[in-house]
Amino acid sequence: SLRLMGYAGQVLPIPAGVDGLYGVRRIPITGLLRGRNLTLENNMWEKWGGATNQNGTALASDILALHDWWSDLSTQRTIAVLDTGAVRRDTGDWTFGTAVTLGTALTLANIPPHLVTGGQETPSRNKKLFCFTGQQTPQVGSGDFTTMANIATPSSAWSGANQPAGGVIHEGRLFVWVGHTLYWSTTADHENFTGAGSGSLPIYPGEGIEIRCAISLRKMLVLFKFPRGIYIFDTSDSTPGNWRADPQSRAVGSPGPYTALAIPNDVLFLDRECNLHLLSATSVLRDATSSNISAPKLGLFTREQFDPSRSPYAHLGWYSDKSQAIVCLSALGAAVNNRIILVDFNNPQVGPRFTYSDRDTPQSLMMRDTAGVAIPYIGTDDGFVQRLDRSARNKNAAAYTGQFQIDHTDIGELAGWAGRPSLFDYLEFEFEGVGAYNLSVNCYVDGELRTATPITYSMTGSGVALGVFVLGVDRLAELAPAKARRRLFWRGTYFSFEGLNSGVDETFRIRKAFLGVRRAG
Numbered sequence: 066s067l068r069l070m071g072y073a074g075q076v077l078p079i080p081a082g083v084d085g086l087y088g089v090r091r092i093p094i095t096g097l098l099r100g101r102n103l104t105l106e107n108n109m110w111e112k113w114g115g116a117t118n119q120n121g122t123a124l125a126s127d128i129l130a131l132h133d134w135w136s137d138l139s140t141q142r143t144i145a146v147l148d149t150g151a152v153r154r155d156t157g158d159w160t161f162g163t164a165v166t167l168g169t170a171l172t173l174a175n176i177p178p179h180l181v182t183g184g185q186e187t188p189s190r191n192k193k194l195f196c197f198t199g200q201q202t203p204q205v206g207s208g209d210f211t212t213m214a215n216i217a218t219p220s221s222a223w224s225g226a227n228q229p230a231g232g233v234i235h236e237g238r239l240f241v242w243v244g245h246t247l248y249w250s251t252t253a254d255h256e257n258f259t260g261a262g263s264g265s266l267p268i269y270p271g272e273g274i275e276i277r278c279a280i281s282l283r284k285m286l287v288l289f290k291f292p293r294g295i296y297i298f299d300t301s302d303s304t305p306g307n308w309r310a311d312p313q314s315r316a317v318g319s320p321g322p323y324t325a326l327a328i329p330n331d332v333l334f335l336d337r338e339c340n341l342h343l344l345s346a347t348s349v350l351r352d353a354t355s356s357n358i359s360a361p362k363l364g365l366f367t368r369e370q371f372d373p374s375r376s377p378y379a380h381l382g383w384y385s386d387k388s389q390a391i392v393c394l395s396a397l398g399a400a401v402n403n404r405i406i407l408v409d410f411n412n413p414q415v416g417p418r419f420t421y422s423d424r425d426t427p428q429s430l431m432m433r434d435t436a437g438v439a440i441p442y443i444g445t446d447d448g449f450v451q452r453l454d455r456s457a458r459n460k461n462a463a464a465y466t467g468q469f470q471i472d473h474t475d476i477g478e479l480a481g482w483a484g485r486p487s488l489f490d491y492l493e494f495e496f497e498g499v500g501a502y503n504l505s506v507n508c509y510v511d512g513e514l515r516t517a518t519p520i521t522y523s524m525t526g527s528g529v530a531l532g533v534f535v536l537g538v539d540r541l542a543e544l545a546p547a548k549a550r551r552r553l554f555w556r557g558t559y560f561s562f563e564g565l566n567s568g569v570d571e572t573f574r575i576r577k578a579f580l581g582v583r584r585a586g
Contacts, residue, residue, distance in 0.1 A: 088366025128444025498526015
């Protein structure tokens with residue numbers, strides 16, 4: 066405890082940005098009961114970046130898949146697949162002016178279409194974009210394409226609606242899956258599944274329902290089945306006839322083509338129940354709990370918030386610039402993806418840190434190269450492509466709420482008189498001055514809201530904010546630490562506070578909080 070300016074009580078520091086959202090009891094003082102539209106990337110409580118539509122005119126329907134397509138080093142396109150089966154191509158002006166002609170019309174069902182970059186088997190050949198639906202012959206676009214054709218030489222085993230549902234490039238081949246069977250192309254042609262060097266292998270057909278996802282990892286292909294089953298397909302031998310699959314886990318699997326993600330030194334994946342796992346912690350000798358990184362912290366939050374029946378439509382992306390995974394999911398009862406989980410890996414001492422957003426409808430997700438940085442973009446249910454994590458805290462010039470709350474905590478336990486009531490004298494925030502607007506704070510004592518009108522803390526900090534700044538007179542406000550304190554007048558055992566603001570372009574950067582308390586007589 067600390068004593069400041071003659072204060073006779075204890076000053077309890079409450080850390081900010083150390084850990085994230087919890088859905089279990091009891092939540093440590095370093096964690097959060099609520100972390101809505103919040104980011105921890107700077108180890109503070111900070112409102113998550115804004116979002117802006119890229120296309121001025123909406124596309125005709127839901128955007129179920131997005132892909133950052135580079136046909137060569139200087140030609141960047143954005144490819145969108147709509148729930149109507151239409152494929153649209155954008156050349157950089159965000160009009161999606163090209164309606165791509167298809168070799169076979171797409172009918173989408175059960176899982177989102179899977180877009181995979183392949184081709185360029187030799188330097189002189191074009192790169193190719195493959196589209197898999199599980200329903201129709203795979204479609205292929207070559208180079209800076211405006212048309213997609215049926216794959217040139219499919220396996221004779223593919224017929225009717227018995228078609229590849231996804232694919233991955235691994236060891237110079239295109240690997241695809243149909244049901245329980247894994248197929249691979251020749252190294253000379255990713256469209257050739259019948260020539261010398263191509264092949265197929267059933268992967269434990271008695272286990273699970275079907276393969277749904279795969280990740281290339283060194284000399285291994287990691288296969289995920291739905292609802293359970295993870296298998297390591299070892300391709301280290303130069304002879305395909307010697308390749309084999311071994312079970313990694315029978316306790317957990319993954320539900321869709323975009324639900325496993327390579328992250329530094331590991332693979333992050335989503336299971337059918339919307340829990341997140343690390344591949345490094347799975348094995349046939351362990352149960353699903355040992356690999357589950359979300360359950361120890363999120364607990365009931367996952368079961369109470371997310372719809373497992375829509376987990377096949379989830380999308381995962383790795384935001385390498387900020388060491389965050391972005392997970393797009395559906396809330397219970399929703400017909401679209403309308404939740405984002407941010408998983409922050411910037412604090413290895415506490416492990417993954419979770420916050421969530423309910424602002425957007427991310428039907429699809431792509432990490433698009435933008436000025437050399439892979440930036441998250443989503444496709445929405447109303448036909449817009451939105452860029453996320455903008456510096457301005459607004460969504461298309463509209464406001465949204467950023468919010469944090471600590472758990473209802475026995476303050477006496479922190480102060481040294483556990484189980485006895487406390488007198489709450491003041492609440493102080495240390496923050497970075499970010500603007501001429503307020504953070505609204507609600508306080509709860511013994512579970513009861515005590516602030517009929519929220520307490521306000523100005524986020525201006527030292528100096529004068531831009532807009533009211535007078536040149537030659539005032540010092541412009543800067544991102545320097547500042548403090549603001551407000552008096553409290555309550556007695557009780559348990560204390561919680563929540564902070565939020567929701568005006569256009571409003572944000573906050575809270576570094577820590579201090580609670581002034583005394584032991585009640």
